[in-house]
Amino acid sequence: MIGPSGAVFLLLFVAPFAFLFVVSFWRKKMFVLEPDFTLVNYSETLADYGWPLAFTLMIAFAIAVLTTVLAFLFAYAIRFHAGRYANALLFVTLITLFGGYLVKIYAWKTILGTEGILNSALLTLGIVDQPLTVFIYNPGAVVVTLTHFLLPLAVLPVFASLRGVREAGLEAARDLGAGATRVFRDIVVPQCLPGIMAAFTFSFLIAAGDYVTPRYVGGPYTSMIGDFIEGQFSLRFDWPAGAAMSFTILGAGLAIIALVRWALGALRPR
Amino acid sequence: MTTVSGGGPGGATPLVRLRGLSKKFGDVAAVQPLDLDIFAGDFFALLGPSGCGKTTLLRMVGGFTPPSTGTVEIDGQDVTRLGPEQRPTNMVFQGYGLFPHMTVRQNIGYGLRIAKASDAEIAERVGAIMTLVRIGELAERRPDALSGGQAQRVALARALVMRPRVLLLDEPLAALDLKLRKQMQEELRRIHQSIGGTFVFVTHDQGEAMGLANRIAVMEAGACVQEGGPEEIYLRPKTRFVSSFIGEANMLAGERRGGTVTLRAGIAFTDAGPDGPVVLVVRPEAIRLDGGTAGLGTTGRLDDVVFLGPYVRYRVTLASGEEIAAHSADTGRRAGMAVGAAVQIGWEAADHRVVAGT
Ligand SMILES: Nc1ncnc2c1ncn2[C@@H]1O[C@H](COP(=O)(O)OP(=O)(O)O)[C@@H](O)[C@H]1O
Ligand SMILES: [Mg+2]
Numbered sequence: 199m200i201g202p203s204g205a206v207f208l209l210l211f212v213a214p215f216a217f218l219f220v221v222s223f224w225r226k227k228m229f230v231l232e233p234d235f236t237l238v239n240y241s242e243t244l245a246d247y248g249w250p251l252a253f254t255l256m257i258a259f260a261i262a263v264l265t266t267v268l269a270f271l272f273a274y275a276i277r278f279h280a281g282r283y284a285n286a287l288l289f290v291t292l293i294t295l296f297g298g299y300l301v302k303i304y305a306w307k308t309i310l311g312t313e314g315i316l317n318s319a320l321l322t323l324g325i326v327d328q329p330l331t332v333f334i335y336n337p338g339a340v341v342v343t344l345t346h347f348l349l350p351l352a353v354l355p356v357f358a359s360l361r362g363v364r365e366a367g368l369e370a371a372r373d374l375g376a377g378a379t380r381v382f383r384d385i386v387v388p389q390c391l392p393g394i395m396a397a398f399t400f401s402f403l404i405a406a407g408d409y410v411t412p413r414y415v416g417g418p419y420t421s422m423i424g425d426f427i428e429g430q431f432s433l434r435f436d437w438p439a440g441a442a443m444s445f446t447i448l449g450a451g452l453a454i455i456a457l458v459r460w461a462l463g464a465l466r467p468r
Numbered sequence: 469m470t471t472v473s474g475g476g477p478g479g480a481t482p483l484v485r486l487r488g489l490s491k492k493f494g495d496v497a498a499v500q501p502l503d504l505d506i507f508a509g510d511f512f513a514l515l516g517p518s519g520c521g522k523t524t525l526l527r528m529v530g531g532f533t534p535p536s537t538g539t540v541e542i543d544g545q546d547v548t549r550l551g552p553e554q555r556p557t558n559m560v561f562q563g564y565g566l567f568p569h570m571t572v573r574q575n576i577g578y579g580l581r582i583a584k585a586s587d588a589e590i591a592e593r594v595g596a597i598m599t600l601v602r603i604g605e606l607a608e609r610r611p612d613a614l615s616g617g618q619a620q621r622v623a624l625a626r627a628l629v630m631r632p633r634v635l636l637l638d639e640p641l642a643a644l645d646l647k648l649r650k651q652m653q654e655e656l657r658r659i660h661q662s663i664g665g666t667f668v669f670v671t672h673d674q675g676e677a678m679g680l681a682n683r684i685a686v687m688e689a690g691a692c693v694q695e696g697g698p699e700e701i702y703l704r705p706k707t708r709f710v711s712s713f714i715g716e717a718n719m720l721a722g723e724r725r726g727g728t729v730t731l732r733a734g735i736a737f738t739d740a741g742p743d744g745p746v747v748l749v750v751r752p753e754a755i756r757l758d759g760g761t762a763g764l765g766t767t768g769r770l771d772d773v774v775f776l777g778p779y780v781r782y783r784v785t786l787a788s789g790e791e792i793a794a795h796s797a798d799t800g801r802r803a804g805m806a807v808g809a810a811v812q813i814g815w816e817a818a819d820h821r822v823v824a825g826t
Contacts, residue, residue, distance in 0.1 A: 366565030369532055370623075373552045373559050374579030374630065384578070388569045467570045468581070 222441035229435055239442030247426055247443060254406055254423040255450055257337055262402035265345045269352035269397050274386075277360040288357060295350035303414045306343045310334040310415070335417025343415055344405050351404075352397035359393025360386075388465050395462070399455050406451050423447050481544065483508040483666055484529060484634055489538035490690075491524050498524040500690040501537060506634070506683075511660050512668045513677035516687030517713070522670040523562070523638055525687070529668065530559045530636050543633055558627035562638040564619045566611040572622050573598075573607040579630045597629040600659060617648045621655075628663070637669035641676060653679055674714045678702070686710050702751075708825050711749040718755070718792050720748040721826065729822055732788040735764050737817060745826045754819035755794035757782060757805070758812045765814030768792065770807055784813055 225234045243251070272291075280287045309315045310333035317329040333339065363386055371381045387394070409424030416422070423443060430440030482505035490501040499521040506512045514522045527533040529540055531552035539548045547555050558579075567575050573594055580590045598604045601621045611619060620640065627635055640656065641649045657680060660667050671677050677684050678698045685695040686709075694706045705711035708719065722731035724746050730736045731748060756763075771791075772783035782794045782805070792813060805811070 362568075364563070364565065364568075366561045366563045367567050369552070370559070370561060370565035370567070370626070371578070373530065373532075373557075374626070375553045375582040376578075377553055380582060385567060467567070467574045467578075 218437075218441045219445060221437050222445050224438045226436050226438050231437060239438045240446060242439065243443045243446050247423060250421045250423045250426055251443075251447060251450065253421060254447060255454060257340060257420075257422065258402050258406035258451070259454060261341050261344045261348070261405040262398050264341065265348045265352045265401040266356070266394060266398045268345065269349055269356045270394065272349070273353050273357035273360050277357065277363070278365075288353075292350050292353065295346075295353070299347060299410070302347050303343055303411055306339065306346070306415060307334065310339055310342070334415055335420075337416065337420050339415040339417075340412050340420055340422075343411050344408060347411075348401045348404060351400050355393040355396035355400075356390060357393070359390035363389045383465060384467065387462075388467060391462055391465070395455075395459055398458060402455060403451060406447055480507070482506055483510075483543060484668070485541040486529070487539050487541070489525070489528060489540065490536050491521070491528060491533060492536045497690050499528070499535075502692045504685060504692060504695065506666065506668060508666055509664060510666050510668075510683055511657075511681050512666075513681035513684045514668065514670045514687060515674060515677040515684050515713075516672065518672055520687045521690040522672075522687055526559075526636050526638055526668065526670050529634070530557050531555045532559075556633035557636055558630045558632035558634075559636040560620075560623045560627050560638065560640055562642070564611075564623040566614075566619060566622060566626075568611050571608050571610055572603065572614070575611070575622060576626045576629050579626065583630075593629055594625075597625045600662070601625045601628070601655070616643050617652065620644065620652065624656075624659075628659070628665075631665075633666065635665055635667045637667065639670055639672070642671070642673070649676075656680060678714070686713060688713075705749060705821060706823065708747045708749070708823050711821065711823065716752055716793065717749050718752060720750070720786075720788075720790055720792075722746050722748060724822070733766055733786045733790055734788065735766055737764055739822050741822065742824070744824060746822050747825055748820050748822050750815050750820040752781070752793040752795040753779075753797075754815045755792060756814050757784075757794055757796065763814050763816040764820075765812060767810050767812050770805060770809055770811045773805055773807060782811075784811060 222239055223235050225232045225236060276284050276288050312329040312331055316333055320326045367385055368381055371385045407424050409422060409428045412420045412422045412425060427440050427443045430436045484506035486504040488501045491499040514525060516522050524533055528535045531550055539546055542556060577590045577594045580593060601624055603621045606618060641652050644652055684698055684701050685692050688709050694701055694710045702714055711717040720731045720733050722729050724741055725743055727738055727740050728736060729739045729746055766786060768784040768786040771785050774781045779795045779797050784792045786792060
């Protein structure tokens with residue numbers, strides 16, 4: 199028995215997902231999809247898009263790690279150093295951090311561009327006499343922009359799990375001989391692993407699937423797989439290829455997430 | 469080998485020596501500068517009403533709260549500037565502070581693991597301490613699956629397994645219901661005797677302090693107002709506050725002039741001391757009804773007689789309007805006492821204390 203929400207879930211998420219998965223084994227002949235069971239779409243994905251795939255996983259990993267670390271520091275500061283203002287501070291900061299996706303992309307273009315704020319400042323201060331081009335149109339700009347976009351999404355789950363960490367436990371650990379590092383590693387982090395994993399998973403999957411940010415601030419050498427997938431669907435109408443690429447990045451991404459989860463599991467108490 | 473009472477003053481050097489120790493939070497003087505000595509083997513109580521600074525004082529000893537002034541010395545070493553991880557103390561926190569992501573066994577073994585004890589040693593010491601506090605069967609549980617009493621024992625075991633020079637306990641029994649509290653009180657006494665350690669605990673319950681401690685420091689508004697053995701504090705309270713806080717006490721107002729105290733209740737006697745308002749403190753069990761002979765006395769109206777098992781409690785109103793409670797173990801005599809009748813009350817001068825104040 200499934201309720202209405204179950205039906206909606208099936209219809210909106212599971213069905214298209216399952217359909218795409220099936221399509222990834224089909225063929226495309228003259229703009230027509232032909233049912234089949236072939237792995238050629240996958241082998242072509244690996245052969246033709248191996249580099250964008252690897253690059254996407256690397257940059258998404260970097261973004262997810264950076265976002266999760268920043269979110270953790272941020273949530274930690276609010277949780278343990280803001281006292282009774284914690285909730286108000288969290289609310290205000292999240293409000294300012296949230297904001298349209300495109301708005302943030304343009305904001306960073308405005309800051310990092312050759313005629314942007316950063317260059318104007320450097321020129322005015324006389325530190326450089328030509329606008330620097332190293333700020334934008336490179337992977338770094340993508341990392342900065344996406345991290346800024348993802349931060350509030352990552353702060354929430356981390357803060358939620360940090361809220362459950364009681365001060366008495368931290369004091370007890372110190373009392374038993376743990377220095378700051380051990381308290382952090384043995385008591386704080388293990389208790390908020392679910393929040394950390396949620397933040398990392400969100401950030402990683404969203405970053406790995408993004409194709410708008412690299413297009414606007416990434417420059418010609420930032421080739422992320424999302425961009426190519428979008429092309430397969432919208433320009434070439436090669437659904438089997440697009441689907442195979444999607445499931446390849448999804449599979450690789452989930453494998454990396456599983457690996458991270460396993461690595462963090464080393465922090466579980468013995 | 470059991471240690472029932474500590475060294476006490478006059479013994480060897482104190483294990484814990486506090487000098488001029490105080491703490492201010494902004495404008496609030498949580499603890500006023502105080503000196504305190506705690507000796508090896510002591511079961512020491514910091515007793516006082518809620519908010520009087522007991523926890524703050526204990527936390528300064530444990531290294532959790534940096535003092536505003538003064539020093540903490542443990543075992544002859546000045547530890548004032550050391551954090552809790554560097555002090556030979558361990559604490560049982562009021563909320564227990566168990567690690568929710570660890571099993572009971574992991575909780576108890578954590579300190580030893582930090583100290584880099586071998587797995588074999590950890591297993592042995594954790595096992596032994598779990599037997600001592602009788603929680604052997606809880607080893608693989610998580611804290612959220614423990615009752616209050618069980619969590620209390622785990623917290624105790626986790627601190628004791630470190631073999632602290634001084635064990636600090638913050639209101640160790642406050643969260644337990646009455647029956648458990650009595651049981652844990654016995655348990656704490658047994659454990660203290662069997663390991664012969666030094667325990668310092670905070671409580672607002674005078675019965676608990678009397679029942680457990682061999683020395684008690686009574687605190688009032690951040691100051692230590694009296695320190696001594698339970699008997700001394702009960703029988704010779706130095707201030708009105710101490711006498712009212714410890715056990716039940718009758719208080720009679722009066723005034724001292726030239727070495728003579730005159731009570732409002734109409735009793736006068738000689739008692740050396742400075743002139744001014746005084747309060748006479750006398751315990752209910754020291755009051756005799758119709759005693760007649762020596763000592764001090766007056767008459768009053770018997771208002772109430774309650775049979776309480778081991779003793780009978782009488783309530784008498786004096787001419788001054790003040791009330792006196794008297795406890796008598798002679799439970800057979802109440803038959804002849806009529807409520808509303810006049811009775812003679814009296815006590816021996818040796819049984820009362822006169823303290824300055826109103
Ligand atoms: N961290 C703190 N910040 C500000 N004031 C505090 C803090 N801790 C305790 N106090 C104040 O110090 C006084 C003593 O508190 P505490 O030591 O907890 O008393 P007790 O344990 O005897 O109930 C109280 O007035 C309390 O409000
Ligand atoms: Mg307290």
